[in-house]
Amino acid sequence: MLELNNVTVIFNEGTVNEKVALSHVNLHLEKGDFVTIIGSNGAGKSTLFQSISGAVELTEGQVILNGDDITSYPEYQRSRYIGRLFQDPLKGTAPSMTIEENLSLASQRGKHFSLALFSHKHKEQYREALKELDLGLEDRLETKVGTLSGGQRQALTLLMATYVTPQLLLLDEHTAALDPKTAQKVLEMSSHLIEEHNITTLMITHNMEDALKYGNKTMIMKDGQIIAMIEGEERKRMTVDELIHLYSSSTKEYNDRILLKQ
Amino acid sequence: MSLTVVLGALELGGIFAIMSLGLYISYKILNLPDLTVDGSFTLGCAVSAMFTIHSLPYLGLCVSFIAGALAGVVTGLLITKVKIMPLLSGILTMTALYSINLRIMGDSPNVSLFECSSIFTLFEFLGTYHKLIVIFVIVLLICIVLHYFLRTQLGLALRACGDNEDMVRASSIDTDKMKVLGLALANGFVAMGGAVFAQHQTYSDISSGTGMMVIGLASIIVGMTFIRKDKIIFQLIAVVIGSVFYRGVLTIALQLGLPSGDLKLLSALLVVIAIASTTIKRRKKKNVRT
Numbered sequence: 001m002l003e004l005n006n007v008t009v010i011f012n013e014g015t016v017n018e019k020v021a022l023s024h025v026n027l028h029l030e031k032g033d034f035v036t037i038i039g040s041n042g043a044g045k046s047t048l049f050q051s052i053s054g055a056v057e058l059t060e061g062q063v064i065l066n067g068d069d070i071t072s073y074p075e076y077q078r079s080r081y082i083g084r085l086f087q088d089p090l091k092g093t094a095p096s097m098t099i100e101e102n103l104s105l106a107s108q109r110g111k112h113f114s115l116a117l118f119s120h121k122h123k124e125q126y127r128e129a130l131k132e133l134d135l136g137l138e139d140r141l142e143t144k145v146g147t148l149s150g151g152q153r154q155a156l157t158l159l160m161a162t163y164v165t166p167q168l169l170l171l172d173e174h175t176a177a178l179d180p181k182t183a184q185k186v187l188e189m190s191s192h193l194i195e196e197h198n199i200t201t202l203m204i205t206h207n208m209e210d211a212l213k214y215g216n217k218t219m220i221m222k223d224g225q226i227i228a229m230i231e232g233e234e235r236k237r238m239t240v241d242e243l244i245h246l247y248s249s250s251t252k253e254y255n256d257r258i259l260l261k262q
Numbered sequence: 263m264s265l266t267v268v269l270g271a272l273e274l275g276g277i278f279a280i281m282s283l284g285l286y287i288s289y290k291i292l293n294l295p296d297l298t299v300d301g302s303f304t305l306g307c308a309v310s311a312m313f314t315i316h317s318l319p320y321l322g323l324c325v326s327f328i329a330g331a332l333a334g335v336v337t338g339l340l341i342t343k344v345k346i347m348p349l350l351s352g353i354l355t356m357t358a359l360y361s362i363n364l365r366i367m368g369d370s371p372n373v374s375l376f377e378c379s380s381i382f383t384l385f386e387f388l389g390t391y392h393k394l395i396v397i398f399v400i401v402l403l404i405c406i407v408l409h410y411f412l413r414t415q416l417g418l419a420l421r422a423c424g425d426n427e428d429m430v431r432a433s434s435i436d437t438d439k440m441k442v443l444g445l446a447l448a449n450g451f452v453a454m455g456g457a458v459f460a461q462h463q464t465y466s467d468i469s470s471g472t473g474m475m476v477i478g479l480a481s482i483i484v485g486m487t488f489i490r491k492d493k494i495i496f497q498l499i500a501v502v503i504g505s506v507f508y509r510g511v512l513t514i515a516l517q518l519g520l521p522s523g524d525l526k527l528l529s530a531l532l533v534v535i536a537i538a539s540t541t542i543k544r545r546k547k548k549n550v551r552t
């Protein structure tokens with residue numbers, strides 16, 4: 001499904017500011033895999049996502065999606081197959097356009113943009129899809145997205161990213177900027193959508209509980225490398241405490257969030 | 263104020279509306295400050311003048327649109343492919359266009375179209391108002407085209423591009439192509455404004471375009487302070503009304519005895535006042551809330 005071969009990203013190569021963001025990363029995912037990723041700041045999690053989605057250029061290596069080498073594809077072409085959500089809820093939607101217009105753009109993903117007049121004929125479909133979010137947005141199709149709350153916008157972004165089912169979904173701490181209750185709700189929604197459509201997913205999180213609760217694999221990153229991949233029986237039996245222990249002993253890092261969890 | 267003065271103001275207002283509608287695409291929809299305008303307006307003047315001299319005024323209008331669009335494509339490519347920042351890209355194209363415009367006009371800084379038949383000649387039977395009618399029919403046609411285009415799937419993508427580029431790229435749309443397309447359309451209409459301007463004034467001058475960007479901005483901003491609606495149809499109307507109003511203010515100032523050399527100063531001031539008025543209003547609202 002997704003294959004990363006020897007992926008290396010070096011920023012400012014050859015200067016004093018040289019920074020190896022990803023160092024010879026190899027990753028192989030099967031269809032339907034849902035991997036949670038943990039790692040401290042600067043571990044290369046976001047760079048990993050950017051190199052998969054095409055936002056940064058690889059210094060070395062290959063990205064293969066469904067047997068196609070997409071390493072040289074520009075970002076916009078890759079987004080035909082890859083859905084993305086960012087930490088910033090404002091990033092995924094166009095604020096001065098209505099919910100309907102936003103969904104219409106999302107539903108056109110991968111298709112040709114024609115000179116056909118924007119029509120309201122998919123309104124019912126959008127309404128049905130919005131109903132599943134259970135946020136009362138189904139009656140507000142004409143509302144400007146800019147007037148929605150962060151949680152609502154992130155939920156809408158989630159819907160847009162999965163409206164045309166992507167082959168790969170990248171969730172970059174997509175609930176970190178939301179209040180705990182909304183965050184939980186958006187996370188539940190994500191997991192529901194992912195299971196329903198059997199979407200291969202990578203999710204970055206800083207929450208150890210979520211890292212174990214969701215998905216079928218957990219991966220720990222440090223200094224641009226994958227240092228642990230927990231899956232199968234081992235993962236099923238693992239408790240949050242054990243994961244925290246594994247994380248801190250393998251990365252030799254203790255941050256507040258982890259200490260507080262203990 | 264005599265009828266001729268009022269008519270003249272309305273006619274020029276209409277011509278500037280054509281140009282402002284173009285600028286509306288780059289400034290409002292794409293959110294790109296595009297300084298190519300000063301050059302592409304003159305480009306429109308020059309192309310249209312040369313075609314009018316050879317008795318092809320209508321073809322001149324079409325070709326000037328294409329020429330303007332090409333200028334827009336150049337700026338667009340500078341921004342997206344060479345990664346020069348938008349402001350500088352516009353200035354570069356504008357500067358280059360100065361030489362090109364001179365070439366088009368046969369290396370002379372101005373071309374007179376006196377006694378050449380223009381797009382207005384055919385409609386002289388309509389009487390005193392014939393120029394006004396022709397101009398506003400053009401404005402109306404452009405409004406209809408834009409109103410249709412901006413509501414198509416492609417238009418939607420273009421609008422989203424100025425709103426949130428990240429999101430557009432995530433929807434598998436090539437933002438670079440959108441920018442080039444938007445700038446091409448924008449400068450096409452600007453050049454068409456210049457083309458009508460040259461035929462209306464019966465001359466084309468190498469410096470006709472100077473300050474057009476500010477005039478267009480003034481028209482858009484003034485119009486939008488009058489009509490604060492988000493629907494495209496209202497925004498287009500706002501641009502047209504803004505242009506006519508703006509020209510009206512300048513005409514009144516001229517009638518009151520303002521030397522014509524001070525017009526540009528007045529234009530710049532008008533933009534500052536219009537922007538300041540919206541900022542002050544917003545600040546007042548904020549104060550009430552807190």
